[in-house]
Amino acid sequence: MDISTDVLIIGTGVSGLYFALNLNSNLKVTVITKSNIRDCNSYLAQGGISVARNKEDIDVFIEDTLKAGRYKNKRSSVKILAEESLKNIKVLQNYNVDFNMDDGHFNYTREGAHSIKRIVHCDDETGKQVTETLIQEVKKRKNITVIENAYLADIICKDNKCYGGIVLREGVQTNIFSKFTVLASGGIGGLFKNSTNQRTITGNGIAIAIKNNIKIEHLDYIQIHPTSLYEKEKNERKMLISESLRGEGGKLYNINGESFIDELLPRDVVSKAIFEEEKKTNSPFVYLDISNKPDNYLKERFPFIYSECLKRDIDITKDKIPVTPAQHYFMGGIGVDEYSRTSMENLFACGEVSCTGVHGANRLASNSLLEALVFPARAAKIINENIDKMKLSIFDVPILTKTKEDIEIENKKLVINKLNNIAEDSEYELVDC
Ligand SMILES: Cc1cc2nc3c(=O)[nH]c(=O)nc-3n(C[C@H](O)[C@H](O)[C@H](O)COP(=O)(O)OP(=O)(O)OC[C@H]3O[C@@H](n4cnc5c(N)ncnc54)[C@H](O)[C@@H]3O)c2cc1C
Structure with a gap:
């Protein structure tokens, strides 16, 4: 069976849902997830979301991010992250995310390596509150369809151009043709024996990038959370x-x-x-x-x-x-520019699967959810501006002979082989598959 859509988004974490909400409401948007809509790392986030508190804080926030990242960060992206932080938090407030407030002002908290309190939060369940709110917003939009238990087996591509995704649903292959495709498939924590991540988050986006020669960066930038x-x-x-x-x-x-x-x-x-x-x-x-x-x-x-x-x-x-x-977190990923464009035409990547360069070699606490807001919003704008010039291409796609389970193991092995070269310490013990 084939489906046609303007934009196909893989992932129902904060980056995927926020991307969908930033697309024009006259576009047909299809969002898929390999499990249920809430089964993602975004839902687990506790601490909160960093934000530059005011104009004076922008440079301080940038310096904190660079210092934590051991100055391996991409400065231009860090500047964007800090400068566009507050406007995206305000969007969440408009969606009615119930951030903790004191007398009408954010109740900012602090985490390691932030020189001031600048993290907005919803008690210690920020991810749950934000994701639930985005899910409710997505449900209100008639142009957005969410398909659960739909596994992206591969992207559809030819001559370094992306035309959508090959998806398996209950063993049945569905080819979803799209003008633009977005990988928002999260990190790699499910490949580690000791990880805070959902076990289903197993680096599928990275495996697909490896298979299709899409640029990936800094596979060795893996964050271990202290506690x-x-x-x-x-x-x-x-x-x-x-x-x-x-x-x-x-x-x-x-x-x-x-x-x-x-x-x-x-x-x-x-x-x-x-x-x-x-x-x-x-x-x-x-x-x-x-x-x-x-x-x-x-x-x-x-x-x-x-x-x-x-x-x-x-x-x-x-x-x-x-x-x-x-x-805990993967700072490396699919290399993207400041609008989340990958090295393959018409393919975007955002959230933890992408490497925007904002985190350098070590992510500053609470900068991940912020990255999952700022860059999808920028990328969606590019799509909104360019979609009219795009034509949908539909063509024959080979029938998959492997099951979802076989592809998942193959994908895990692909990423694990790459990680094995760098992950020799016992703290990086990987799963067997
Ligand atoms: C316990 C915990 C606490 C955290 N606390 C914070 C915090 O306080 N602040 C902060 O900024 N960050 C925090 N983080 C990090 C942050 O939550 C994540 O980096 C961020 O939410 C990633 O969002 P995402 O949208 O990129 O991916 P995710 O939210 O992980 O979503 C990935 C989506 O992709 C889908 N997917 C994957 N592969 C496929 C496939 N093959 N086919 C179809 N769908 C697929 C998944 O099903 C899922 O829907 C925390 C992380 C953890 C684990």
């Missing part, structure tokens, strides 16, 4: 203990109760210090302690973390939380 909850099982997703706990005063101690690092240094520095401390003390974890804060404050400010820890017999108002680093 995932320590639990024994290796193949389950690790629960994140948000950096905002440290931003709000949480302290790190080794198992002997000794302090060993400034908690607000960039993530890569704190993760390295924890690994060293774990080796020194022969322990698989260190402790994060925020019990010095009032009980009610903790229950109100971190309701999700409080209740999830309590389910595991850890009362964060009294107990120290055992934490250990885990894979």
